[in-house]
Amino acid sequence: MNEGFDTSLPRKLLLATDLSARCDRPLERAKALAAQWNAHLTLLTVREGPQVPAEVVQWLAGAEASTEAEFAARRDIAREFEGAGYPVSLQFADGDVADAILAAAARSDSELVIAGDARINTLGEIFLGSTVEQLARNLVQPLLVVRQRARTPYARILVPTDFSPASRLALETAARLFPDAQLIVFHVHEAGLDGLADQPRGSLDGGSANTSAIRLRCQQFIDSCTLAPQVRARIAIDSAPGTPELLTARYALEHGVDLAVLGLHAQSGMLRLFMDSKGEQVLRGLDCDTLLVSTGERDEDR
Structure with missing residues (x-):
């Protein structure tokens, strides 16, 4: 769109x-x-x-x-x-x-x-x-x-995605509020964690055979969002195998992320992540500022 x-x-x-x-x-x-x-x-x-x-x-x-x-x-x-x-x-x-x-x-x-x-x-x-x-x-x-001092405007913004409507809203919100920032669409996919600590910094995906398919899925996700053309030019795609509560904080730290934008939905994995003990670990682990964006759906709406 x-x-x-x-x-x-x-x-x-x-x-x-x-x-x-x-x-x-x-x-x-x-x-x-x-x-x-x-x-x-x-x-x-x-x-x-x-x-x-x-x-x-x-x-x-x-x-x-x-x-x-x-x-x-x-x-x-x-x-x-x-x-x-x-x-x-x-x-x-x-x-x-x-x-x-x-x-x-x-x-x-x-x-x-x-x-x-x-x-x-x-x-x-x-x-x-x-x-x-x-x-x-x-x-x-x-x-x-x-969490951080406001030394400069937000320049590098991380948007973790599970391809849900909630993460779509998170990306659209980040693009609307910060149209001049670089947006990084980041997807954590299921894989064994063996050897993760030994992977090179800045390349968490480790050359997985699934990289092309994941990038295509991420691109399709971006295409499904309502975004201005000039914003699309500022979007980068990255992925990593593992668990979101571990890799979201690690990625933000290693890539100099200023702001993480997280989508919350009553039925999405992202909400389950951020509303349970693992979610607490993510919020505690993130050193960058965090923007929580909700679809507005309540438990009684389901």
């Missing part, structure tokens, strides 16, 4: 942050994307309750202390974004983190939700265990998990 492709960019972004230095990486990426797309950026801070002694004192002080804290936060945000050139707003919410993010995303009509890895912020274990499943299953918007 080469007609009817979507070239629209997000106009509203939602950043989940606790406003501390531990959320600087997702904040910097959110600022970069908002500037790149001239989008409205909303910062959401969720108050789960007192976690440390200083917060207990503030909580006991009641609404007055909370108001003062919000005033200070708004003052700091105004300074942070002075002269940004795009609109910025700050929201506060109470309660469960995932529920608050879902509600804010729906209320604000945000087109992309951004948050940091649980290893570098205190938004709760957003990307570990049941909370990532809740967000991935219920967010209509793509979910960007930021």
Whole structure:
């Protein structure tokens, strides 16, 4: 397909942050994307309750202390974004983190939700265990998990594919959001893992006899996607024998990938991968930023 492709960019972004230095990486990426797309950026801070002694004192002080804290936060945000050139707003919410993010995303009509890895912020274990499943299953918007510093725009983007509608949506989303980046369609196929560690770097497929057939299948998959011609010229194809939870992270590291875009679907192997313990291993193992794109289908829809 080469007609009817979507070239629209997000106009509203939602950043989940606790406003501390531990959320600087997702904040910097959110600022970069908002500037790149001239989008409205909303910062959401969720108050789960007192976690440390200083917060207990503030909580006991009641609404007055909370108001003062919000005033200070708004003052700091105004300074942070002075002269940004795009609109910025700050929201506060109470309660469960995932529920608050879902509600804010729906209320604000945000087109992309951004948050940091649980290893570098205190938004709760957003990307570990049941909370990532809740967000991935219920967010209509793509979910960007930021791990790295936003030194440059995303230039090399990995799109793992199992040829499902979910991975097709992931590729189309990556192409729409980042039309100038190189896109790598990466397929992990079944094979024995013997000798995998000895294969040359940059050639995980190891000269398999199935390479031509796999490349043809990948090309057919790309042809089935709705992509602009100039985007197709930026797509590379690669494959590897083994298991996705091992090779996705390895490939991203060895090939200098800036962003991995993963499609989620209620009935696809990709969702089963990212919603079970192996999926946790993938999310933990990836050092690059990760964009989770859901088809929007829920369990009750099936």
